[in-house]
Amino acid sequence: MTDRTMTLDDLRRILLEEAGAGEGADLDGDILDTDFGDLGYDSIALLETASRLNRDYEVEIDTAVEARTPRQLLDVVNAA
Amino acid sequence: MTRSVVVTGIGVVAPTGLGTEEFWSAARAGRDGIGPVGLFDAAGYPARLAGEVTGFEAADHLPGRLLPQTDRMTRLALVAADWALADAAVRPGEPPALGMGVSTAASAGGFEFGQRQLRNLWSEGPGHVSAYQSFAWFYAVNTGQISIRNGMKGPSGVVVSDGAGGLDAIAQARRRLRGDARLMLSGGVDGTICPWGWVAHLAGGRISTRDDPETAYLPFDPRAAGHVPGEGGAMLVLEERRAALERGAPRVYGEIAGYAATFDPAPGRGREPALRRAIEIALSDAGAAPDEVGVVFADAAAVPELDRAEADAITAVFGPGAVPVTAPKTATGRLLAGAGSLDVAAALLCMRDGVIPPTAKVRPAADYRLDLVTGRARPARVRAALVLARGAGGFNSALVLRSGAAEDDQRQEAR
Incomplete structure (x- = not known):
């Protein structure tokens, strides 16, 4: 699955599958620049998500924790 | 004078009923909750009966956020804890967070979750192991999850003493209430009905290999031949008696004497x-x-x-x-x-x-x-x-x- 671009919808789906529905915010809304913490995802939820991204997109994200928002995470994956 | 510690709330998840009154009416009637193992295919094992909690849909009771990170027995424990707190009419923030603790017992932790991750490790590789494995399998996980969900930041811990733990955890909660704690949520909700848990039960040599629920588990009976494992348990709200009365707890079930x-x-x-x-x-x-x-x-x-x-x-x-x-x-x-x-x-x-x-x-x-x-x-x-x-x-x-x-x-x- 190399050369595949990850969209915001892909990320929404993966977040739901790996870390469940966040508490406190609606994933379907405009979340591109919302902090993951405000979406209800803590560092371990992001670690779990990063592990899935590494498998599906053949990237090597060490710490997704550094990406604070969906936009930043998409940039990291799509730049790899 | 030592303080009197009383039970002001009960939450039950049992093979014979979800919720205190459903369990209790089944218990009074002697209604049976034992049947063929349904949580995994036990056909190839020497023991094939269990007491399983049926009709439990975790998503009906818990936020989606908690589902990828919890073993089945933790989900059951979280719901029992919710019901116990509701029964005791404990309002969030009262008593203060640092005055409320959690004391649970566990025999093995989240075995089914752990088994899945071990399978991922050996069949797919380390990148396929859930980050949640870091705590979801662990003995103390129910205490941690209940504490986080309910904002209970007071003295907390877990007791691991096999089947005696369900009493030992309550005794530990009583000790805490004789110290600084104002309210303790305590008890055991346990279960390891999965292949890994099952072979551990079999190795223990105390479980029944009979296939008839009527005769599989018969203590004090001439036909006794071991027990049937089950899942579930109860969570209790414990408080010092005077504090319970002061906050207007709706009822006192009894004292841990x-x-x-x-x-x-x-x-x-x-x-x-x-x-x-x-x-x-x-x-x-x-x-x-x-x-x-x-x-x-x-x-x-x-x-x-x-x-x-x-x-x-x-x-x-x-x-x-x-x-x-x-x-x-x-x-x-x-x-x-x-x-x-x-x-x-x-x-x-x-x-x-x-x-x-x-x-x-x-x-x-x-x-x-x-x-x-x-x-x-x-x-x-x-x-x-x-x-x-x-x-x-x-x-x-x-x-x-x-x-x-x-x-x-x-x-x-x-x-």
Whole structure:
């Protein structure tokens, strides 16, 4: 699955599958620049998500924790 | 003066019912919750029966956020904790977060979750192991998750003493309430009905390989041949009595009046098992004479020598046939660390309603010299109850409860 671009919808789906529905915010809304913490995802939820991204997109994200928002995470994956 | 610690809330998840009243009405009727294993395909294993919690949809009770990170037994524990807090009418933020703690018991942790991650590790590689494995398998996970979900940041911990843990955790909560804690959520909700858990049960050598739910788990019966494992348990809200009254707790189910834990001598020494001592010390701790106790909830191992040891301990303290004994767990299976806590819940309800639930399915052997309540529930005015629980390896625990009615009487006397 190399050369595949990850969209915001892909990320929404993966977040739901790996870390469940966040508490406190609606994933379907405009979340591109919302902090993951405000979406209800803590560092371990992001670690779990990063592990899935590494498998599906053949990237090597060490710490997704550094990406604070969906936009930043998409940039990291799509730049790899 | 030591502080009186009382139970003000109960939450039950059991193979015979979701919720306290559903469980309790099944227990009084002797309704059975044992059946073929449904959580995994057990056809190829020597033991094929279990007491499973049925009709439980975690997503109906818990936020989606918690589902990828929890084993089944943690989900059950979280829901039991929610129900116990609701029953006690505890409002968020009152008492303060640092005054509320969690004390649970576990026998193995989240085995089914752990098994899945080990399978991922060996079949797919380390990148496929869930980050949540870091805690989801762990013995203390129920305490942690309950603490986080309910903002309970006070003294918390986990007790691991196999089947005795369901009483030991409650005793630990009582200790905390005699210190700084204002309110404790305590108990055991346990279960390892998955292939990994199952082979561990089989290796323990105490489980029944019969296929008929009517005869698979028969403690104190001449046909006894081991037990059926089950899942579930109970969570209780415990408070110091005065604090409970001050905050306007809707009810007091009863008091945790006495407790003791002992450890058996090494096998082969010919010394008496330590259960009798546990009973005696617990009664002494409660300041109760044996004749105050109106019912004994037995550990009920259904292994003949263990049944013998328990019957001997009971008759040594109370006299032969001198106190009603029951083991409603014949209808649920043995719930590991959940068993003692569920029996505490049943004993409190027994005192509330004046009825002793029966030991379903059992026809007792006369030579145990026990007044075992079988067949139908028995009406009885019970002011104090003794709950026994043992764990493999030598754990013995005994807990004495006094009824909420007795508390009312004392309050009237004090006026």
